Amino acid sequence: MFEKADPLVREIYKITLNMPQKYQFSSGDQLRRSSLSVVLNIVEGGARKSFKEKRQFMNIAFGSLKETKYLIYFVHQLALIDNSKYENLMLRINELARIMYSILYKNSENKE
Secondary structure, X not given: OHHHHHHHHHHHHHHHHOOOHHXXXXXXXXXXXXXXXXXXXXXXXXXXXXXHHHHHHHHHHHHHHHHHHHHHHXXXXXXXXXXXXXXXXXXHHHHHHHHHHHXXXXXXXXXX
């Protein structure tokens, strides 16, 4: 999962740093923080010993991914990213969301 999230976050960072300056410190900053939160919570959760703790961090990462997804949509609507970049990011975000959802909800029934 980290292997999917890490390159995604780096790409989002590059995109936001190329936004017009008036957006870099509002939408761009929020997008950088939400996307970085995904990876950081995956990493921190992976370092925890109990499934309950891992799941807590995964829940936070999943919420941050949903926030990131909306912000990508938002900046696309403002024409700050083009259609092909938007579609590519959404495909990658949705793929990561499916993986996270599977871990959170399909596999958790056997662990609680």
